[in-house]
Amino acid sequence: MSKPKVVILGAGYGGLVTAIRLQKQMKASEMDVTLVNKHDYHYITTHLHMPAAGTDHHDNARVAIADLIDERKIHFVKSTVSQILPEEKKVVLGDRDLSYDYLVIGLGSETETFGIPGMNEYAMSIKSINSVRFIRQHIEYMFAKSKMEPKRKEYLTFVVGGAGFTGTEFVGELADRIPVLSRTYDVDPSTVKIINIEASPSALPPGLPEDLVEYGMEVMRRKGVEYKLSTPIKECTPDGVILGNGEFIRAGTVVWSGGIRGNSLLEQAGFDVQRGRVKVDECLRSYQYPDVFITGDCSIVMSPEGTPYPANAQIAVQQGYNVARNLLYAVRGRDLKPFAYDFKGTVASLGRGEAVGLLKVKKVKGKFAALLKKVIDARYLYLIGGIPLIWKKMIFKQKTTARNYHVPN
Ligand code: FAD
Numbered sequence: 223m224s225k226p227k228v229v230i231l232g233a234g235y236g237g238l239v240t241a242i243r244l245q246k247q248m249k250a251s252e253m254d255v256t257l258v259n260k261h262d263y264h265y266i267t268t269h270l271h272m273p274a275a276g277t278d279h280h281d282n283a284r285v286a287i288a289d290l291i292d293e294r295k296i297h298f299v300k301s302t303v304s305q306i307l308p309e310e311k312k313v314v315l316g317d318r319d320l321s322y323d324y325l326v327i328g329l330g331s332e333t334e335t336f337g338i339p340g341m342n343e344y345a346m347s348i349k350s351i352n353s354v355r356f357i358r359q360h361i362e363y364m365f366a367k368s369k370m371e372p373k374r375k376e377y378l379t380f381v382v383g384g385a386g387f388t389g390t391e392f393v394g395e396l397a398d399r400i401p402v403l404s405r406t407y408d409v410d411p412s413t414v415k416i417i418n419i420e421a422s423p424s425a426l427p428p429g430l431p432e433d434l435v436e437y438g439m440e441v442m443r444r445k446g447v448e449y450k451l452s453t454p455i456k457e458c459t460p461d462g463v464i465l466g467n468g469e470f471i472r473a474g475t476v477v478w479s480g481g482i483r484g485n486s487l488l489e490q491a492g493f494d495v496q497r498g499r500v501k502v503d504e505c506l507r508s509y510q511y512p513d514v515f516i517t518g519d520c521s522i523v524m525s526p527e528g529t530p531y532p533a534n535a536q537i538a539v540q541q542g543y544n545v546a547r548n549l550l551y552a553v554r555g556r557d558l559k560p561f562a563y564d565f566k567g568t569v570a571s572l573g574r575g576e577a578v579g580l581l582k583v584k585k586v587k588g589k590f591a592a593l594l595k596k597v598i599d600a601r602y603l604y605l606i607g608g609i610p611l612i613w614k615k616m617i618f619k620q621k622t623t624a625r626n627y628h629v630p631n
């Protein structure tokens with residue numbers, strides 16, 4: 223009898239952890255597992271705000287997949303998924319088709335622009351290694367350009383749309399980088415503006431207690447960040463942004479961090495989606511196609527209170543554990559185990575040595591919270607690559623001498 227074929231799409235938090243858990247737990251004879259990812263590396267999305275601002279090297283935010291999986295047990299295919307055909311139990315890649323008995327979809331998210339005119343065309347987003355390399359270089363280019371055309375003040379105006387987790391973490395790093403860039407490019411730092419524009423009345427991620435929000439905003443303001451709250455961006459143009467109140471802010475850089483939606487391949491495949499994400503059953507399967515498991519940002523998991531859990535790395539990792547176990551149970555003919563999310567807490571970085579968050583329900587801030595964020599990062603690296611990976615990515619970091627200095631390749 224042929225082995226059941228398992229195809230995992232996406233080597234992000236959900237997909238990679240599923241593959242790593244399977245390789246640890248399955249017998250070689252039990253299933254035939256293929257992991258598909260468009261790059262030959264896994265990127266640590268939770269670090270991307272740093273290379274985007276240039277406070278860390280992008281190589282510290284990625285790991286070669288070959289270093290994480292045992293290719294005798296998991297076949298790795300570097301390819302881009304172009305179509306999912308759940309009725310035919312098949313996925314279409316750039317150069318081949320793959321059929322499956324069980325499919326795991328962990329293709330992550332796309333930027334949600336809510337149809338705001340010009341946002342797709344003129345704003346940048348923090349999404350991948352390629353996008354953050356581009357943002358960092360663009361920021362430096364603006365500094366260089368400002369010296370060539372000193373009258374164009376907008377070159378040194380940096381607009382960040384959205385002050386949720388992503389916007390906040392990026393703004394914190396960018397504010398830390400400005401003094402270094404100002405020195406490097408002989409720019410007066412007082413001429414640089416960072417404006418974080420947020421539609422809701424409060425900056426920082428929703429769900430944080432008010433005193434932590436105030437603390438966080440105070441830290442940011444001290445670093446020179448200007449907030450515009452209760453101010454939706456209505457349009458993005460090649461020269462800046464138009465706000466809901468009609469004001470136009472001229473800016474050489476617009477980074478959009480206004481939200482995410484699930485990977486569009488799911489909607490194209492005919493899954494019932496809400497903002498591109500699929501509501502899954504208690505075992506993380508599609509209601510329409512029970513042989514399809516969906517993890518991470520592509521999935522919506524409801525809490526016992528009936529509200530969706532936020533899409534984050536913590537839940538994606540826990541889903542990876544659950545899906546791997548349930549795949550083993552499925553091929554062994556055992557009942558599947560429902561997924562139960564264990565919320566351990568949440569921490570938003572505010573740049574160097576500063577963060578705010580919740581450890582379960584306990585409030586944390588300042589240096590302790592920043593340390594906690596590092597512990598969370600280290601824990602993830604340990605989980606996917608053991609102590610050597612912590613060593614490589616956090617201790618002997620690649621091609622950087624200090625946090626604020628980028629040494630070119
Ligand atoms: P991802 O990790 O995004 O992985 C998706 C994978 O699919 C990628 O490898 C991608 O290359 C691949 N892929 C996509 N399309 C295709 C295709 N067509 N073909 C082949 N492969 C494809 N969450 C936290 O809990 N804590 C944090 O501190 C935190 N910080 C964040 C910081 C930033 C800047 C950002 C943007 C997000 C952060 N998040 C954080 C959210 C977290 O990163 C995501 O929720 C998490 O990455 C989701 O995991 P995933 O497996 O669904 O997708």
Ligand code: NAD
Pocket residue numbers: 336338383384385386387388389391419420421422453454455456479480481482532533534535568569570571
């Ligand atoms: P988000 O949806 O959490 O935040 C987007 C922000 O943009 C919101 O505050 C929203 O009000 C604002 N916004 C939307 N439209 C706007 C407009 N027209 N003008 C101005 N502001 C507008 O998105 P995110 O911050 O990218 O986070 C995405 C997911 O990733 C979340 O689930 C988050 O939990 C997770 N994440 C977690 C961490 C962490 O744990 N440290 C870090 C980054 C991201």
